[in-house]
Amino acid sequence: MARRPLPRILSSGTTSLARGRDLARTAADSATDVLHPLLVIGRGLRILAAAGLRRWSQTPKDKRGPALFLGAACVLVVALVPYGPLLALITLMAAAAWHGRDHTPAKTGPSDAETERLGSLYEALVPYFSIPEDPSPLFAHGGDWDKAFSGYEFDEAGRITRLHIRYPAYFTDGEATSRARIEALLHAKSGRGREYLFDWDEEGNQLDLRVLAALPTGIAAQPFVTSPGETVLGFTDAGGVHRTLPVLDGDEPRDVPPVIWRSGPRSAEPHLLAVGQPGSGTSTLLRSVALQALRHGGDVLIVDGGGGEYSCLSGRAGVLAVECGPTGAQATLEWAAQETERRLIATHRAREVGRPAPEDTRRPLWILLDQPSVLAHLSVAGGGPDPLAQLQVPLRHGRPAHVTVVVAEQFGHLELLNDAVWQHTRARVVLGPSSVQQVADVLGLPPHTTPTAQVPPGRGYARLGTGPVHRLQVPATPDPYDEATHPAYRQAVLELLPGRLAPGGGGGRDRSTPGKPLQGQPPAQGSALDAPEIPEVPAEAS
Numbered sequence: 413m414a415r416r417p418l419p420r421i422l423s424s425g426t427t428s429l430a431r432g433r434d435l436a437r438t439a440a441d442s443a444t445d446v447l448h449p450l451l452v453i454g455r456g457l458r459i460l461a462a463a464g465l466r467r468w469s470q471t472p473k474d475k476r477g478p479a480l481f482l483g484a485a486c487v488l489v490v491a492l493v494p495y496g497p498l499l500a501l502i503t504l505m506a507a508a509a510w511h512g513r514d515h516t517p518a519k520t521g522p523s524d525a526e527t528e529r530l531g532s533l534y535e536a537l538v539p540y541f542s543i544p545e546d547p548s549p550l551f552a553h554g555g556d557w558d559k560a561f562s563g564y565e566f567d568e569a570g571r572i573t574r575l576h577i578r579y580p581a582y583f584t585d586g587e588a589t590s591r592a593r594i595e596a597l598l599h600a601k602s603g604r605g606r607e608y609l610f611d612w613d614e615e616g617n618q619l620d621l622r623v624l625a626a627l628p629t630g631i632a633a634q635p636f637v638t639s640p641g642e643t644v645l646g647f648t649d650a651g652g653v654h655r656t657l658p659v660l661d662g663d664e665p666r667d668v669p670p671v672i673w674r675s676g677p678r679s680a681e682p683h684l685l686a687v688g689q690p691g692s693g694t695s696t697l698l699r700s701v702a703l704q705a706l707r708h709g710g711d712v713l714i715v716d717g718g719g720g721e722y723s724c725l726s727g728r729a730g731v732l733a734v735e736c737g738p739t740g741a742q743a744t745l746e747w748a749a750q751e752t753e754r755r756l757i758a759t760h761r762a763r764e765v766g767r768p769a770p771e772d773t774r775r776p777l778w779i780l781l782d783q784p785s786v787l788a789h790l791s792v793a794g795g796g797p798d799p800l801a802q803l804q805v806p807l808r809h810g811r812p813a814h815v816t817v818v819v820a821e822q823f824g825h826l827e828l829l830n831d832a833v834w835q836h837t838r839a840r841v842v843l844g845p846s847s848v849q850q851v852a853d854v855l856g857l858p859p860h861t862t863p864t865a866q867v868p869p870g871r872g873y874a875r876l877g878t879g880p881v882h883r884l885q886v887p888a889t890p891d892p893y894d895e896a897t898h899p900a901y902r903q904a905v906l907e908l909l910p911g912r913l914a915p916g917g918g919g920g921r922d923r924s925t926p927g928k929p930l931q932g933q934p935p936a937q938g939s940a941l942d943a944p945e946i947p948e949v950p951a952e953a954s
Contacts, residue, residue, distance in 0.1 A: 449509075451512075452508075452509055452513060453505060453509050453512060454512070456507065456512025457504075458512075459511045459512060460504075460508060460511060522564070525570050526564075529572065530557050531557055532601070533557075533598075533602070534557035534560060536601055537560075537597065538551045538553055540597070541560075541579045546582075550578065550579070559578070560577060560579070561576065561578075562576045563575070563576035564576070571602065572603070573623045574621065574622050575620075576620050577619040577620075578617060581617050585612055591610070594610075595608070595610050595862065599862045602621070604864075605865075605866070606623050606624075607624045607863075607864055608623055608861060609622045609623075609624050609861050610860065624649065624861060627647060627648070627883060627884075628647060628661055628668060629868050629871075630662045631647060631660070631887050631888065632900065632905075633699075633700055633887050633889040633904050634904060635707060636657055636704065637657055638672065640709070641674055641675055641679070641708075641776075642674055643672065643673045644670045644671070644672055644887070645670075646884040647659075647669060648669055648874075648883050649883055650669050652671075652880070653669045653671065653882070655669065656668060656669050662900075671882050673839050675776075676776070676816075677812050680877050681876050681877045682816060682817075683818070684817075684840075684841065685818075685820075685833065685834075685839070685854075686698070686818070686843065687823060687840070687841070687843070688823070688843035689822065689844040690822060691869060692843040693843045693869040694820035694821075695718060695820065696870050696888070696890065697843065697870070698780050698782055698818060698820050699889040699891070699905070700886060700887055703889065705730075705776065705778045707908070709775065711730055711775060711778065712725070712731050712732065712780060713733055713735075713778065714734045714735070715735050715740075715741045715781045715784060717782060717783040717785070717786035718783040723891075723893060724905070727912050727913055728909060728911070728912060728913070729912070738787045738788075738791035738794065738796060739791075742791060742796065742797060742799040745779075745802035746802050748805075748815070751815075752809055753809075754773075755772075755773040755813035755814070755815070756809055758773050759773050759812065759813070773813065773814065776814050777815045778818065779806055779816070780818045781803075782820045783820065783825070784800055788800050800828075800829070800830050801830070803830070803833065804832045807832045807835075817837070819837060826854075839875075839876050839877065840854055840856075840874070841872060841884065842872045843869075843870060843872035844867065844869075844871070848863060855875040855881055859873050860880070860881055870884075870886030870887075871885050872884050888904075891905075
């Protein structure tokens with residue numbers, strides 16, 4: 413018996429439902445604007461009717477008869493007077509409109525509590541924004557804060573959400589230490605636990621303080637609308653970038669501003685370094701990068717020293733290897749260095765004879781390392797070589813060979829990374845709770861906001877090359893085999909995983925695999941490490 417198809421409203425997903433809710437909300441807002449006068453008059457009539465009933469209940473019973481007679485006489489007079497009913501109706505509507513208007517008084521200034529808070533903040537800034545030689549100081553003990561604070565906003569709890577400060581021209585706003593002292597003071601006096609943005613206008617001697625809204629944490633891994641070579645690291649504030657991406661935040665579509673990292677031969681930041689505390693989300697970031705690389709047709713090598721959080725990628729199409737031990741890491745990175753050299757030689761020989769680079773050298777190769785210092789320590793302790801030394805070739809020469817390296821490490825192990833990692837990873841990410849100095853040491857600049865002690869996983873800062881520091885929230889990309897995570901996020905990752913390779917198959921396309929060479933066996937026929945294949949490029953061209 414054939415199944416009947418589901419109705420369209422049940423099979424079209426949540427996008428049409430969300431669009432319908434938006435249309436209904438827009439129609440309701442428009443109807444409220446159009447019917448606002450009628451609503452005001454109706455509210456006024458209700459108030460007048462309640463007042464009349466209250467007055468009638470307060471009238472003694474012996475006086476209700478004369479009152480009814482007097483009211484009937486007034487109605488008769490109004491009915492007999494020319495245009496009387498019309499004038500009475502107009503008068504009633506005007507009274508109803510007057511009594512139905514909004515009686516909320518407009519706020520013209522700060523309340524007593526807000527005035528006291530602004531005064532205490534002004535007094536706290538006096539030692540920093542005044543000198544004894546100033547004949548008419550803008551900041552002075554017992555002075556008027558209205559001259560220094562030209563704009564302010566408060567939330568429902570009475571805490572400052574925005575403050576515009578004028579400061580004297582002799583303040584050393586060009587020194588980072590001076591600005592840091594003011595920012596720390598304002599952060600402490602305005603309320604801890606929130607992120608503040610400090611916008612310094614050194615030319616106009618003005619400082620704008622603003623409380624930033626929390627970044628969205630409900631955006632899971634999904635197929636982002638990006639081009640090959642573009643990787644979404646996460647999402648940031650609307651004013652930080654000039655682009656938005658359509659995403660699903662839960663079940664609701666929205667446009668959010670992304671932090672996009674561009675890799676490839678034309679990238680100024682070809683490699684990435686992510687640093688954080690345990691549980692801060694660096695592994696989540698690497699899984700997100702791996703899924704986006706696989707979606708755009710790249711090959712992925714994973715070296716995991718953090719405890720096997722990438723088993724979901726083992727045996728998948730496009731994943732060349734997932735190594736969790738020091739021996740496998742050494743062999744994998746050695747193969748990656750040789751593959752980088754092979755690509756460079758093949759590309760150079762093709763250009764010598766006027767041919768385009770071979771297709772296998774133009775397919776992106778991603779090398780992802782999670783906590784490689786653990787494997788390096790185990791390898792050195794066992795008397796073996798340091799596997800991180802093999803990263804020098806992909807880091808230095810990976811950009812023209814379409815090889816991208818992503819390293820994730822913890823703050824406590826940064827001294828174990830070699831100089832090549834620090835020199836060639838110009839794209840940097842810091843995740844998790846961290847101090848201003850820690851962020852500045854990794855990114856090269858302090859954050860433009862005040863870091864908080866409690867942040868969700870995947871929350872931090874990002875800087876691409878010499879660009880500005882952006883707030884960052886990594887899309888939720890948990891290990892789908894971890895049952896402690898949100899089921900919706902796990903399902904989203906499972907839907908993005910490529911299909912598994914058949915036993916002994918190549919995934920449906922010709923690729924070089926490090927499987928054989930990594931075990932110390934001779935390269936198989938057609939392997940990327942087969943030396944006789946390299947001189948064949950000019951021979952084919954001739």
